[in-house]
Amino acid sequence: MTARANHPQGLNSLGFDAAPEDTRVVVAMSGGVDSSVTAALLKEEGYDVVGITLQLYDHGEAIRAKGACCAGADIHDARVVAGRLGIRHFVLDYESRFQQQVMDDFADSYLRGETPIPCVRCNQTVKFTDLLATARDLGAQCLATGHYVRRDVKDGRATLLRGIDDTKDQSYFLFATTPDQLDYLRFPLGGMDKDETREHARRFGLSIAEKPDSQDICFVPNGRYGDVVRRLRPGAVEKGEIIYHDGTVLGQHDGVIDYTIGQRKGLGIGGIKDRDETEGPLYVIGINPEKHQVVVGERAMLACHSILINEVNWLGGDAAPDESGDESGDAADDAHLNTPKEGRRVLARLRNTAPAMPARITGWPDAAGGVAEITLDEPQFGIAAGQAAALYDADDPDLLLGGGWIVAAPTGVAS
Amino acid sequence: MLDTYLDYNATAPLRDGVRRAMIDAMGPPANPSSVHGYGQRARLMVEDARASIARRVGSMPEEIIFTSGGTEANAMALRQPCSAMAISGIEHAAVLESAPSAHHLPVDAAGVVDLTALDDWLGQQPRGAGVAIMAANNETGVIQPMAEIAGITARHGAWLHCDAVQGLGKMPLDFSTMGVSSLALSGHKIGGPTGVGALVLKEGMPAHPLSRGGGQEKNRRPGTENLIGIIGFGVAAMLADPEVFEAHCRPLQQQLEHRLGVEAPDAVIFGQAARRLANTTSIAMPGRLAETQVMALDLAGVAISAGAACSSGKVRSSHVLEAMGAGDLAASAIRISSGWDTTANDIDRLAEAWLRLYKQGSSFNPID
Numbered sequence: 001m002t003a004r005a006n007h008p009q010g011l012n013s014l015g016f017d018a019a020p021e022d023t024r025v026v027v028a029m030s031g032g033v034d035s036s037v038t039a040a041l042l043k044e045e046g047y048d049v050v051g052i053t054l055q056l057y058d059h060g061e062a063i064r065a066k067g068a069c070c071a072g073a074d075i076h077d078a079r080v081v082a083g084r085l086g087i088r089h090f091v092l093d094y095e096s097r098f099q100q101q102v103m104d105d106f107a108d109s110y111l112r113g114e115t116p117i118p119c120v121r122c123n124q125t126v127k128f129t130d131l132l133a134t135a136r137d138l139g140a141q142c143l144a145t146g147h148y149v150r151r152d153v154k155d156g157r158a159t160l161l162r163g164i165d166d167t168k169d170q171s172y173f174l175f176a177t178t179p180d181q182l183d184y185l186r187f188p189l190g191g192m193d194k195d196e197t198r199e200h201a202r203r204f205g206l207s208i209a210e211k212p213d214s215q216d217i218c219f220v221p222n223g224r225y226g227d228v229v230r231r232l233r234p235g236a237v238e239k240g241e242i243i244y245h246d247g248t249v250l251g252q253h254d255g256v257i258d259y260t261i262g263q264r265k266g267l268g269i270g271g272i273k274d275r276d277e278t279e280g281p282l283y284v285i286g287i288n289p290e291k292h293q294v295v296v297g298e299r300a301m302l303a304c305h306s307i308l309i310n311e312v313n314w315l316g317g318d319a320a321p322d323e324s325g326d327e328s329g330d331a332a333d334d335a336h337l338n339t340p341k342e343g344r345r346v347l348a349r350l351r352n353t354a355p356a357m358p359a360r361i362t363g364w365p366d367a368a369g370g371v372a373e374i375t376l377d378e379p380q381f382g383i384a385a386g387q388a389a390a391l392y393d394a395d396d397p398d399l400l401l402g403g404g405w406i407v408a409a410p411t412g413v414a415s
Numbered sequence: 416m417l418d419t420y421l422d423y424n425a426t427a428p429l430r431d432g433v434r435r436a437m438i439d440a441m442g443p444p445a446n447p448s449s450v451h452g453y454g455q456r457a458r459l460m461v462e463d464a465r466a467s468i469a470r471r472v473g474s475m476p477e478e479i480i481f482t483s484g485g486t487e488a489n490a491m492a493l494r495q496p497c498s499a500m501a502i503s504g505i506e507h508a509a510v511l512e513s514a515p516s517a518h519h520l521p522v523d524a525a526g527v528v529d530l531t532a533l534d535d536w537l538g539q540q541p542r543g544a545g546v547a548i549m550a551a552n553n554e555t556g557v558i559q560p561m562a563e564i565a566g567i568t569a570r571h572g573a574w575l576h577c578d579a580v581q582g583l584g585k586m587p588l589d590f591s592t593m594g595v596s597s598l599a600l601s602g603h604k605i606g607g608p609t610g611v612g613a614l615v616l617k618e619g620m621p622a623h624p625l626s627r628g629g630g631q632e633k634n635r636r637p638g639t640e641n642l643i644g645i646i647g648f649g650v651a652a653m654l655a656d657p658e659v660f661e662a663h664c665r666p667l668q669q670q671l672e673h674r675l676g677v678e679a680p681d682a683v684i685f686g687q688a689a690r691r692l693a694n695t696t697s698i699a700m701p702g703r704l705a706e707t708q709v710m711a712l713d714l715a716g717v718a719i720s721a722g723a724a725c726s727s728g729k730v731r732s733s734h735v736l737e738a739m740g741a742g743d744l745a746a747s748a749i750r751i752s753s754g755w756d757t758t759a760n761d762i763d764r765l766a767e768a769w770l771r772l773y774k775q776g777s778s779f780n781p782i783d
Contacts, residue, residue, distance in 0.1 A: 026713075050714065090710050136716060137707050137777050 013045060014186050015153065016141055020046035025186065026328040027136035027144045028127060029082065029089070031074030033211055034146030037197050038188050040204045042144060043085050050138060051080040051089035052131060056098040056122075057219045077208050084206065092134065094126055101125040107232040110225070110257040112408070113287035114386025117173070118217055124176040132184055142186045149174055150190030150399075151182065158182040160315060160400040162392075165193035172352040175390040175403030176313045218368045226258045240292025242269050245285060245301060256287050256351075259294045262302060262382020269296070283382070285411060296351045304411050305351070309389045309404030310371045317403035329350060345394040346401060350375050350383050356392050372404060383409035419717045419761040420584050423604070423694060423754035424553050424581060429647075430606035432753075436650045437608065437643050447629060447640050457642055464612035464649025471652040472598060472615055473580075480614045480622060480635045481645050485580040485601035487625060488614035489513055489547075491636075492576040492597040494623035501536055503528045503559070504738035509599075509732075510547050510578055517547070519738075521618030525689035526557035526739045534567050542572035550582030550598075554735045554750050555686035556695025558586060565594025573649060574620075580604055580612075584655025585664075585692045602644065607651030611644030643712040664693035664753050671696055671751065671762045678766075679773050683744055685736060694757075697736070699740070700773055708749050715768035721749045 016023050027039040029051040043049045057073030064075075075091055082089030102121045109116035123388070127145070135143045147170045148163030160182055174336040177185070189197055194213075201209035216223045230237050237255035244250055248377050251269040254260065259267075265282040286295035328360050347356035356382060363372040374389055393399035417608070420428065445457035469476040482488045486509040493513040500517040502510055505526060518536060521529045528548055537544060546568050551558045561577060568575040574596040579588055584605040590598055598615040602608055616622055616635070628637030675682055675698060685697040700708060705721035712719055721733075736745035751765060752773070 050710075088714060090706070092706055092711075133777070134707060134710075137772075137775075138711055 002163070013188075014042075014144075016046070018141075021048060023132070023142075024048040024050065024138070024140045025142050025144050026050045026052055026131075026138060026140040027087075028131060028146075029078040030146070031077035031208065032146070032214060033201050033206075033208055034148070034189055036078070036146075036198055036206050036208055037200045037204070038144055038146040039087060040085055040206065041188055041200065043087055044204075049085070050086045050135075050140065051078065051082040051085075051087050052134070053089065053091045054094045054098075054126065054131065055091055056094055056126065057103070058095065060291055070399065072215045077211070081206055081208060085204075089285075092131070094130065097126055098219075103228075103232060104204050105230045107236075108216055109386045110229045111236055111289060112386070113231060113256050113289040115260045115384035116386040117388055118219075119173050120176055120388055123174060128177060128185070132181060136184075142184055144186040144188055146189050147174060147187050148189055148192075148194075149187050150398075151185065157317060161190070162398040162400070163187075163190045164222065168194050171392075171400045172349055172388060172390045175388055175400065176311070177315070178313060179315060182315065226255065229257045230255075238292050240294070242267065242294045242296060244272055244282075245295055245297035248272060250296065253294055256292055256294055258288055259284050259287055261285070261287065261384035266297060267294075283362055299381060302381040302383075302411055303378050304376070304381070304383045304409045306373055306375040306404050306410070307383060308371055308373055308408040309387060310407045312370060312372050312402065312404040314402040318392075318400075346374075347392040347394055349390045349392065350380060350406070352388060354380075356390075356397060358394065359391075361391065371407070385409060419764045421717065421719050421751045421753055421757065421761065423748065423757075424556075424752035425720055425735075426603045426609065427754050428605045428756060429608065430651055430654055432654060433607055433647045433650045437647045440643055440646050441676075445642050447642060448629070457640075460646050460649075461640055461642065464645045464652075467649040468600070468613055468652040471588070471655060472583070472600070473591045473593075474598075474615050475591075475618060477633070478590065478615050478618055480616055480632050481640060481648075482612045482636060483610055483616055483641070484612035485509060485578070485599050486612075488599035488612050489576075489578055490597060490625060491614050491623055492616070493547060494625075495545055495546070495574060495576070495620070495718045496543075497574065497594070498541040498543040499549070500545040501533065502547040503549065505552055505554075505557075505579055505735040506547065506549055507553055507580070510549070514547065520548075522738050524740055526552060526555045526686040526735070527557055527689050528564065530560070530563055530567060533564065535573075537567065537571035537573055540571070540573075544571065544573040545576065546573050547576040547578065550577050550579040551586060551692050551695075552686075552735060553581045554695075554733055554748075555697045555739075556581075556692035556752070557686040558582075558690040558692065561593055561595065563724065569594055581692065581695075584652070584695060585657055585660050587657050596620055602648035602651060605651045605655040607648040608644050611641050613648070613650045660755065661693045663755055664757070667753050667757055667762050668693055668696060668758065670759060671766060672698075672721055674762075674766050675769065678770055682773070683741075683748075685739060685741065685748065696751045697748055698751065699736075699741070699744040700769070701744065701747055703747055703772065703777060705747055705749050707777075708747075708769070711772045712749075712765070712768050715764075715771075717765045717768050719749050719751050719765070 011017055012020050016346050024040055025047050029035045039049055039051050044242055048199055053075050077223055105121055106118040132143050138200055148165055148168040149171045150161040152159050162171045192395050220228050237257055239254055241249050242251045242253050261284055264281050282296040285297040285301045344361050346357040346361050349356040358377040360375045361372055385406050388403055389406055390403040391401045446454055447457040447461045451508050465476045465479045468479050486756040491507040491512045500514050501520050502517045504519040505522050520532050548559050548564055565575055567613045576597045577595045580601040582588055583600050596617045600613045602611040622635035624636045631637055681701050699733050709721050732743050735750055
């Protein structure tokens with residue numbers, strides 16, 4: 001099977017010194033193609049596979065259909081797939097966990113004028129903390145997901161690498177995975193591209209083989225996140241002004257939550273008298289939640305040279321570029337300090353779809369995951385607070401080192 | 416090794432005699448309303464089943480109306496006109512959802528309906544109120560004092576419906592003396608097939624069917640009779656002797672509760688202070704979510720349940736235990752329910768798997 005990462009001889013494909021049938025693996029099954037194929041491949045190899053699907057929110061409520069089942073079609077699909085594969089499958093009610101750890105954070109982040117990524121929070125909390133603990137409780141040796149990332153063990157330490165399929169790689173969304181979590185996680189699809197996955201789904205005769213990839217945030221089914229924020233925080237969204245960076249009022253808006261830094265389309269404003277139109281279109285360059293103001297300006301004003309990140313997660317061990325030679329003694333212990341070397345060169349990905357850009361990381365995150373500064377070699381445009389900065393190794397662009405949440409991306413324009 | 420099945424209150428295995436009777440009846444055309452010989456033979460089989468169920472519940476045969484199950488029987492009963500309605504807070508969803516505006520009567524910590532509250536509430540209503548209370552609770556097995564309840568409703572001129580789905584075959588039921596207007600019964604909880612049940616309705620009371628159509632069941636429930644199901648239900652009712660059930664299940668319940676009580680002293684068994692069915696134990700493992708227990712036991716080859724699962728398989732926290740004031744413990748409670756095929760070995764297997772989980776630490780943090 002080409003799907004598997006390299007594993008030392010004598011160990012099974014999940015890295016355990018046991019027969020597959022004696023290795024219990026919990027598969028997080030969403031009802032989509034990727035996690036269904038993950039479960040099918042592991043079952044085919046003979047593992048003791050247990051599927052778990054999380055009920056994260058009331059589907060009937062999300063699509064606002066009265067009397068609709070609380071479980072969406074995805075949960076139904078997961079049950080059908082598990083039944084077809086002949087594996088045990090359970091649905092867990094994580095609605096209140098998801099509400100507290102993901103949806104509330106999502107709404108509050110928007111109200112702060114940020115652009116959050118709830119999928120990272122979900123991986124970080126609901127999936128890799130709560131579900132992972134449940135998998136341990138069930139006696140599973142590991143938790144497998146259908147993420148397109150690779151896990152490789154080097155010198156006894158698990159590392160996380162970008163998926164082979166560049167268009168499907170999900171490492172950006174997994175920047176917050178801790179070393180302990182990574183030890184327990186497996187990603188059997190990391191070495192495949194999406195076509196291969198679908199091919200497997202057809203080979204297994206899975207009903208979901210042609211199911212389209214999900215595009216939206218799961219609890220925002222039609223992409224209208226503003227509606228969701230207004231429902232979660234009734235009364236908290238206020239109207240305000242759209243202003244040019246010099247203070248000229250250009251129009252009104254129904255809430256800062258409807259705007260994102262770097263946004264160009266759908267601003268709903270006319271032109272500005274006396275403005276030189278050769279300066280190009282206007283972009284959102286700032287959001288001021290206290291004054292309920294959206295600030296627009298020229299693209300050049302989005303240029304950002306350095307950003308601050310918090311809740312820094314570090315998977316890179318102590319492997320600073322200038323420290324060569326064998327790790328031993330104290331150095332090995334340092335590998336668990338989860339701190340990068342001051343000034344270390346990295347590649348920073350500031351949006352999932354953006355290329356990773358050369359940068360330096362400075363500042364020493366404390367044990368709880370403090371604040372660090374990322375200084376970019378070349379300025380980047382349209383960086384929004386609330387997004388993630390995923391950091392990769394300067395010498396191995398596939399190797400995820402960790403990252404943090406962007407708390408500030410100063411552009412030199414007061415907002 | 417075969418799995419240990421301890422979820423009889425959800426559904427019971429089909430009895431051998433039931434299966435044989437159903438298979439024997441399958442094949443020939445058999446519409447009990449048909450005038451010809453085929454129809455007449457089918458009619459006879461329906462009436463045999465009706466008589467069997469009537470004997471089991473102490474009613475007249477003509478008081479039995481076959482339905483698609485307990486849910487339909489409850490829904491029909493609750494369509495009876497009334498000036499106001501009250502139900503206990505621990506009723507099954509079939510009753511709760513059929514009487515959405517009903518007053519909810521409280522239960523005590525042991526899960527028994529508060530009779531004073533019932534008396535007081537009825538005292539404030541005009542005559543002709545309706546009351547629905549279950550014979551025995553599906554989650555805790557707690558038996559309600561139906562005779563006393565019937566005395567109270569009679570004094571206030573109210574009708575009384577009793578959901579006896581969990582009581583049938585597990586405790587004596589005598590419709591002729593219970594003082595209730597109607598009983599809801601189900602076939603599959605006693606080793607019959609799913610998809611068949613009955614409403615036992617006091618002679619002279621009008622029936623309120625959910626659909627319109629032919630004149631089956633003496634114009635009380637339209638639709639061609641589910642003959643094979645009814646035959647199975649009839650045989651299952653014949654076999655469902657509550658004394659035999661009690662004698663078989665009670666010692667197993669004592670064995671289970673004694674062992675878990677000794678080895679897991681902080682475990683809580685609900686309804687222990689009340690009269691309970693011989694086969695049901697509702698027990699909380701503090702700090703462990705019920706769903707984790709259900710999964711771990713299932714993976715260990717022991718089938719039990721928790722709360723009431725919806726069609727997604729998602730486990731909801733129990734409204735029954737919440738009504739009993741169980742608080743956070745409700746989220747940690749599972750239901751173990753045995754039956755005629757349960758052995759002492761099954762109980763040991765359950766106890767060992769449960770205690771293994773109890774003694775193993777958890778990294779999971781229950782959030783709510």
